Amino acid sequence: MKNRRLLLAVCLLVIASLVLSGCTLPFRRPAPQRVPERTPTPQPANPTPRTQPMPGQQQPGAVNMAERLTDIATDVQGVDSAVVIVVSNLALVGITLDRGEADTRGADEIKQQVANRIEDAEPSIVNTYVSANPDIVKQIRDISRGIQRGEPISTFFDQITDILERMRAEKGN
Numbered sequence: 001m002k003n004r005r006l007l008l009a010v011c012l013l014v015i016a017s018l019v020l021s022g023c024t025l026p027f028r029r030p031a032p033q034r035v036p037e038r039t040p041t042p043q044p045a046n047p048t049p050r051t052q053p054m055p056g057q058q059q060p061g062a063v064n065m066a067e068r069l070t071d072i073a074t075d076v077q078g079v080d081s082a083v084v085i086v087v088s089n090l091a092l093v094g095i096t097l098d099r100g101e102a103d104t105r106g107a108d109e110i111k112q113q114v115a116n117r118i119e120d121a122e123p124s125i126v127n128t129y130v131s132a133n134p135d136i137v138k139q140i141r142d143i144s145r146g147i148q149r150g151e152p153i154s155t156f157f158d159q160i161t162d163i164l165e166r167m168r169a170e171k172g173n
Contacts, residue, residue, distance in 0.1 A: 069093070070082050075117075079114060085144055087160060089125060089127070092131075092140055092160070093114060093118065093130040095114060107132050143163075
């Protein structure tokens with residue numbers, strides 16, 4: 001009887017130790033991998049400015065390019081004023097036409113000439129959309145002013161998408 005109790009106690013002890021040691025296996029975490037330490041590189045006293053814009057910000061040269069393209073658009077005979085927004089490889093151009101020239105040559109011909117001159121002058125521009133619609137011109141001008149004030153272009157994405165859709169529909173007609 002004592003042997004039986006002793007045997008039962010030993011079995012219970014072995015089972016309890018197996019259960020307790022077996023239960024810890026799922027809770028074990030892998031040892032962290034050692035990452036070699038990097039020696040910090042010395043920082044220059046005057047750090048250079050970022051060359052890449054933050055996501056959603058206008059590329060540094062895009063504002064200057066837009067100004068150059070505006071000058072090109074206004075050089076076309078029949079264009080009184082122009083405003084340009086550059087988004088990646090796309091130029092959205094709003095123009096105000098000279099009434100007499102628009103009646104003589106036609107607004108579509110003037111818009112096509114503006115688009116051709118811009119694409120010829122700037123090879124990075126793949127698509128140029130030109131509109132003489134006063135409402136679209138005002139929207140483009142408002143966006144351009146916001147970008148010049150330093151607002152990120154991402155704040156205008158919905159407006160730009162709307163303008164682009166309207167200009168594509170206008171171009172298709």
